[in-house]
Structures are given as C-alpha cells and as structure tokens.
Amino acid sequence: MRTPQVTDPPGLDSVIEVGGLRQAYGDFEAVRGVSFDVPRGELFALLGTNGAGKTTTVEVLEGFRAPTDGSVRVLGLDPVRQRRTLRPRVGIMLQEGGFLGDLTVAETVGLWEGLSRDTGRTAASARTFSLPGRRRGTDPGTMDALEAAGLARKARTRVRQLSGGQRRRLDLALAVISRPEVLFLDEPTTGMDPEARRATWKVIEDLRAGGTTVLLTTHYLEEAERLANRLAIMHEGRIHLQGTVEEVVAGSGDRISFRLPGISWTFGELPPLDGVSPVLTYGGDTGDTGVAYTLTGARAAARAHAAVRLLLDWADARGETLERLAVRRGTLEDVFLRVAGEASPAGDAGDDGTDRRAGGGPVAAGPARRGE
C-alpha cells in the first residue's frame, strides 16, 4: 500500500507553526513559550547556547515528545498524533543518533532507501543533489546518496569504523534519502572538517533550492549567516530575537574598537561616547585586550562618526595614539553574544573575542587618572 497522497490544508502558508510552545521535564522548563513560523521553501535557523532549548524544540516538532503546552504543526499536522501521515514527508538528522555498527555504509543507506520505498517515497537521486552520473556495482540510488554524502569510497566500510565527521555525513544522507518536504537538521556539521562542512552546506543549499523547507539548529554563526533565510536566537528556553540576518544584525548597531593601550591608561579613564560606556574585549576585533563601544538605535552611522571624532580629540588631548582603531557594523556574533551575555549573571561570555563587562554591566568611565 502506498502512502496516500496528502493534500495540505487550504491556505497553508507556514509549513512549520509553533505557538506558545512550552516543554517541561519535571520541575525544569526547557522551553518557555516559543513561537515562530517557517514558510514553505525557507531555511529557518535556531541559534543558541548549550541548553537554550533548541533541541527540545526540534524534538517536539519531530514528534518525539508531546508539548507540555502550546501548539505545534508541521505541514498542518500534529507531529505526535498524526505521525504516521507526517513522517514519510519529513527528514530528520538528529543531533546524536546511533547506527547499526556492523552494517556497511552501503547496507545502511540501502536499508533506509528500502524503508523509504516501502512508504511510497521515491529515494533521492543524483538530481536531488545536483550530482552528475552514477557508478556501477552498488544500487544506483544508494551510490547517489553516498556520493552526495562524500562517502562513495567508504561504501564497503562498516559504520563503526567511520570517523565522527563521516558519521554526520552518513546521517545527512539518511535524512534526505526520502526527498522530504521538510528537513530537520540538528547541528548537522558538528565534528566535520571545514571542507566537509562546506560540502554539507552545498547539499543543504541544493535541497532548499529544490523547495525543501529546512529547520536548522547550529552553534556555528557562519553557518546560520550563510544558509538561513531567517533565524531566531534562543536563550534559556526563550526566543530573544528573530528575523532575517539583516534584521537581527541591524539592531546591533555600529561598533568602535581599539587596542587598550595599557601602559599609560586605565580602562576607567575612557570617556562614554554618545552616552555609551566602553566594554573590555579579549582577542576579538583588536586581537588583544581591547575596548569596544557599540552604538545602537537610530542614525547609528552618524553618531559613530561623531563619536570617533570625540574619541580622537580625547586621545589627542592626552598625546596618545589609538592602535587598531576600527569602526564596523555589528555582526551576528555581536548580537548572539549580547543575547547570551544579557542573561548571564556576570555578563561574562568568555575569553574568545567576547565582551566582558566589569561588575556585570557596562563600566562607566570614571575620573581621568593617568599613569596608574
């Protein structure tokens, strides 16, 4: 029996609809009222720190658990109650999932292909991935999927002998083998080398270009910036920001930064610029201990211009040179770190080019003191 053709409910604009989703495990609420929609053919990325609630949100959408509260629809269907109808139309790449280690790569792909065929889905072909040609020997469809995953040479290798990155690529091949209408990718490139990561991005871009709707979770901001039509930044179970990359970044304003000349100044001497206090940065824009001002709101560029003039005057008056002075537009990373930092008790996001606010917040510049 082939899976009956399912017609989307009339007027279905959003392929994925999440409204007021809450998910609790005992007393702990992992997701606290999350809402977003994903239209057909869009790639929507969920960003967030570890424990932000991304995977829980995705697993509710995948039908692994019923929501504690709120509504969730995928292709207009309830992922838990209508799993049987929905599952053939959905591809899932779990953040972590086991394999039958004693099967070869080709046998594993062959099994998944067979399971898809039994459900009435056409297995993925070379065309799905914009790949040329087929090889002889192994089943053509299996070969296509293996080539797409960059594992054609590993066809006869037992899965337990694959590296972590190769397993992720096999994972992706299995997720897309049924040509899903909706694809859930939970941290798809974790553990991959840069080359494999870019190859995976290409596969995802091809799938999106083919009309597949994709929900992606990732730690890699570059991945989200490159792939996502829209994104949401989650922290501690809530969505703090969502929109296109441009919309999200627009709120981050302009950033003025320079290396902290520790010999003659102290941080406390620095003046506020346009009402904004400086923050210390480590290894980021300046590659060293530095200072940054982030100017947000209306007319940020004009205000940055005036602020730089003020800063230079201030430095000239003291006979100092501001090393590696730069003005640049805020990035997704700035926004991400601000969201993560705002909720952290110390406002302290680490030592890898991130802001560290003394005393848990912006440091007001005190009276000028020299030579300390």
Added chain:
Amino acid sequence: MRTDVLHAIRLARIDLTLVSRNTTVLFNVLLLPLLMAWLYTQAVGAEKIDGVAGRLFVLAGLPGVLLVFAVFVNLVNSFTARREELVLKRLRASQPSGPAILGGGALGALVLYLAQVALLAVWMRRAEGVTPANVPMLVTVAVLGVALFCLLAAAFSGLTPNAELAQVTVLPVLLLVLVGAPIAFPADTLPGVLGHVAALLPATPIVEIARTAFLGGDHISGGGEALSTGGQWVAALPSFAILLAWIAVAGLLARWLFRWEPRHG
C-alpha cells in the same frame, strides 16, 4: 498496515544479517539451547513419562525453553543495547512506526526460533523416528510464544539500564522457566500449590501445547492418550487461554515499561 509489515520484514532481514556476523549471538541462540536439550535428555534417562519415552517427552517440550534463549534473552540484549546506543531513536526518526521496529525484532527472533524448532524436529526424526503430529498447532504456538516473549523482552529492557546488566535482568525469567516449566515432568506432578503455580507460568502452556503438537497425545491434562487432530486443539484450549492472557499482561507491561531513549540525568 502493509507498510508496517514491509518495514518489519526489512528490519528482520537486517537483524538476521547482523546475527550471522556475530558468533557469540549465533552460539547463544543456536548451539547453547541444543546443548541444553542434550543435557536434559541425559538427565531423564530411559524412564517413561506420560506414556512416552522420557527423552521424547523432554525433546517435544523443549520449544518452550528455546523461546527464552532465542527470543527473550536475545531481544532484551538487543533492545537495551540499541536504546542506549540511540539506534532505536534513529529508527524512530525515520520511516518505520514503533510497532514496525519492534515487529522487525520479533520477526527476526521468530525466524531464529523456527530454525531451532526445525533442528529439534530433525533431531527427533533421526533419533526417535517421530515427526510432528500437528504442524499448524506447532506453528501457532511458536508465533504466540514469540509474541509473548518479545513483549516480555520489551518490558524487561525498560528495566535494564544498560546492555551489560541485561544478563542479570533476564535471570529471574530464565530461572523461572528452567526450573518451573514442565520440561522433564508434567506440571500436575508437582505437589500442591507448586503444581498450580507451575501450570500458570508463561512457558508452561507453550511447553504443553508444543508437546501435544509434536506427539499427538494429550500432554495438557496429562496421561498422553492419543488424540485426533481436532481433539488436540480442544485439549489445548485451556493452555491457549493462559498463553493469550500472558500476552495481554506482557503487552501492558511492555507499554508501561518500554523506553525508546536512554534515561537522562
């Protein structure tokens, strides 16, 4: 429904491929039970039980014990290991439904079990000159027996934290069957309450029905007198009722205890 069956067949084939690549599992499910069968036959010697040679009495009832090895122990191990390694989660994330995934495991186990019973039948034919009197009844009890022990395995895997501890979790059922099931003696020969308890154990109806199906006599109410094919079915009805009741109980236990994913924290 048809999709579930196709998925179950596909998963069962993969299970059998994996079993063929694992010599430990092959030994446990094929050779170990036959070794035990041989030991049982040596224990009873030449005495007559229920009107048949003791050796024949034991061999004809062995399908009830074989189930514990081929299905129960094998599946508790398999379900637990695959849950902890997140294989079950991955399968659930793909096309097959939950019943199809469990059904695939049961189907693979059924094939292994039928292979064991076939080996037993060949043994009985060669050594004792006996062929099964009621093959449909033998197949029916095999299918129901596999269903029962598959459900029990699903329930017990839910109680088993990891694959290493599976050897411990299966022990109570293993001992209960090896000691309590009427392999080397009729259940009604046990004194008082013990006899009633033995009659209600999950493997007992399977042993008694298999013995009746193999030998054609009444080995359920005892005595072993020859029965027609219809008479064998009628005689086996109470045992089938107990078996079906156990399947219902095991189904509830499996629903309650089985887990698709490891416990967190």
